[in-house]
Amino acid sequence: MFNLQSSSRMKQEFEALALAHLDPLYSAALRLTKNERDAEDLVQDTCMRAYRFFDKFERGTNIKAWLFKILTNTFINRYRRRVKERSVVEGIDRDAVHERFVSRDATDVAANPEQYFFDRLLSDDVLRAIDGLPIDFRLVVILADLQEFSYKEIAEILECPVGTVMSRLFRGRKLLQKTLRDYALGQGVCRSESTGAPVDLSDYRQRQRTG
Amino acid sequence: MTCDELEGFLYVYLDGEFGASERVELERHLASCPSCARKVHLESAFRENVRRLAKEGANAPSARAPESLKRRVQSWVRQEQQRAAFRGWVRAGAAAAALVAAGGAYFYVRPGARAGYIEAAALRHAKSLPFEVQRDAPELEAWFKGKLEHSVRVPTFPNTTVAGARLSNVKDKQAAYIAYDASANGGRTTRIGLFVFQDSDRDVPAQALPSVELDSSHGYNVAIWRDREIVYELVSDLDETDIRQMLAQSALPHRRSLVNEQRPAPTTSPPAGQVQPVSLQH
Numbered sequence: 456m457f458n459l460q461s462s463s464r465m466k467q468e469f470e471a472l473a474l475a476h477l478d479p480l481y482s483a484a485l486r487l488t489k490n491e492r493d494a495e496d497l498v499q500d501t502c503m504r505a506y507r508f509f510d511k512f513e514r515g516t517n518i519k520a521w522l523f524k525i526l527t528n529t530f531i532n533r534y535r536r537r538v539k540e541r542s543v544v545e546g547i548d549r550d551a552v553h554e555r556f557v558s559r560d561a562t563d564v565a566a567n568p569e570q571y572f573f574d575r576l577l578s579d580d581v582l583r584a585i586d587g588l589p590i591d592f593r594l595v596v597i598l599a600d601l602q603e604f605s606y607k608e609i610a611e612i613l614e615c616p617v618g619t620v621m622s623r624l625f626r627g628r629k630l631l632q633k634t635l636r637d638y639a640l641g642q643g644v645c646r647s648e649s650t651g652a653p654v655d656l657s658d659y660r661q662r663q664r665t666g
Numbered sequence: 667m668t669c670d671e672l673e674g675f676l677y678v679y680l681d682g683e684f685g686a687s688e689r690v691e692l693e694r695h696l697a698s699c700p701s702c703a704r705k706v707h708l709e710s711a712f713r714e715n716v717r718r719l720a721k722e723g724a725n726a727p728s729a730r731a732p733e734s735l736k737r738r739v740q741s742w743v744r745q746e747q748q749r750a751a752f753r754g755w756v757r758a759g760a761a762a763a764a765l766v767a768a769g770g771a772y773f774y775v776r777p778g779a780r781a782g783y784i785e786a787a788a789l790r791h792a793k794s795l796p797f798e799v800q801r802d803a804p805e806l807e808a809w810f811k812g813k814l815e816h817s818v819r820v821p822t823f824p825n826t827t828v829a830g831a832r833l834s835n836v837k838d839k840q841a842a843y844i845a846y847d848a849s850a851n852g853g854r855t856t857r858i859g860l861f862v863f864q865d866s867d868r869d870v871p872a873q874a875l876p877s878v879e880l881d882s883s884h885g886y887n888v889a890i891w892r893d894r895e896i897v898y899e900l901v902s903d904l905d906e907t908d909i910r911q912m913l914a915q916s917a918l919p920h921r922r923s924l925v926n927e928q929r930p931a932p933t934t935s936p937p938a939g940q941v942q943p944v945s946l947q948h
Contacts, residue, residue, distance in 0.1 A: 465747075466743055466744070466747045469743060470740065470743060474736065474739065474740070477731040477735070477736055477739070478730050478731050480731070481729070481730065481731035481732075481735065482724040482725075482729050482730070482731075485729060491732075495732065495735050498731065498735060498739075499735065499738060499739060499742070502739045502742070502743075503739075503742060503746075506742075506743055506746060507746075532866055532867065533867055576715070576719060577719070578719040578720065578721075578722040578723030578726070579723060580719075581716055581719040581720050581723065582719075582720060582723040582724070585720065599681065600713070600716055600717050600720055601717075601720050601721065601724055603717075605683070606678075606681070606683050621677070621678060624677055624681075625674070625677055628677060628712075628713070628716075631716065632712060635716075656675065656678060659671060659675070660688075663688075663691075
């Protein structure tokens with residue numbers, strides 16, 4: 456016979472653990488789906504799946520990472536096809552950003568160009584630049600910079616090697632930088648920085664050991 | 667550490683993912699290389715600013731989960747808990763009605779979604795289309811390979827033989843169709859059809875093994891279950907007891923152990939003649 460008591464305990468436990476993370480789940484879902492309606496659906500879907508598989512969750516391990524794994528899987532399997540990807544260019548309202556650089560004070564810029572650049576960026580610019588990233592890079596940037604997961608946690612969430620997390624994060628951040636910097640560059644606020652390339656950490660460690 | 671290596675590891679370092687000795691090495695390089703030191707400073711400022719700004723945006727009231735969403739999830743959990751308490755005890759028909767009733771509160775369950783797949787399978791089976799292949803189970807699996815987007819594992823059932831197979835479909839899903847001949851009670855032979863199809867989007871509401879649900883359509887009893895993304899529909903004119911017995915004794919291909927799953931046994935027998943969701947462990 457089904458045990459009502461254990462079911463009620465499970466409900467309470469699920470509510471306490473999972474619902475506490477509704478805000479971060481929703482905020483990540485917004486960045487993934489780019490609209491509120493799909494974000495709500497995605498989070499709701501994630502919670503339903505999480506509840507159904509709650510007996511598979513290893514108590515004492517990181518529930519937030521577990522929930523994000525379900526969220527990203529659900530997104531990739533179900534929503535990704537539906538969501539029209541916006542390009543990087545569309546991601547930012549060029550004019551609105553441009554405006555903030557036009558009236559700059561030349562002495563400020565000379566003293567600290569990077570600071571000047573960031574002082575004029577709004578959180579909306581950054582979020583929309585993130586929204587404009589291709590999905591693979593967007594996922595790691597959301598997980599690393601918005602949710603502050605470790606590389607190892609991200610690797611588990613996305614079911615990929617840590618090396619892949621590193622290289623996607625490298626390229627994702629460089630792309631993000633480029634998008635945000637392009638506006639400043641147009642105004643001569645920032646100097647162009649070399650973009651470089653990710654280096655394989657395990658190769659490097661191997662070299663250090665042998666050489 | 668060279669300047670190029672440092673460039674490549676910059677984020678690993680800034681994210682605090684470097685080992686202690688690697689950090690020392692990198693910082694030693696920074697102490698003697700003003701160009702890299704400047705780069706690290708800029709990248710660090712960029713990373714901090716992006717995080718700060720992104721979090722500001724993400725924590726804005728408009729970016730928080732709406733109260734309505736919270737309430738919907740809570741009410742769904744409550745309904746799911748109640749549903750779980752009765753699972754296995756209500757008639758399949760009543761369960762479907764309960765699903766439909768609960769479905770009013772959330773978008774996920776499309777009323778009648780399963781009924782459509784049950785009916786489609788029953789009608790396909792009734793047509794008795796000619797087989798494309800007549801082989802034993804292992805060779806059948808090989809035959810299906812490459813013809814469908816998923817791999818097909820052909821279950822075997824006691825007192826049945828594989829009659830043949832063909833590519834088929836259940837509604838919009840491409841399916842493998844495997845026909846078995848079973849000797850039913852009284853020595854008569856009856857044809858059983860099994861549809862195996864992929865349902866990654868979970869369009870078909872079906873429970874995971876060891877739960878199997880029974881429904882009927884067009885005079886056939888249809889058992890339906892899912893193994894992750896794969897849905898199985900078994901169509902036959904066997905009665906509930908026979909189906910239940912057959913499934914319990916069969917080698918169903920699935921990826922989870924039946925033994926470890928705790929599913930309590932019923933304390934009373936279901937009323938005769940009623941179609942029940944069955945568990946293979948009863």
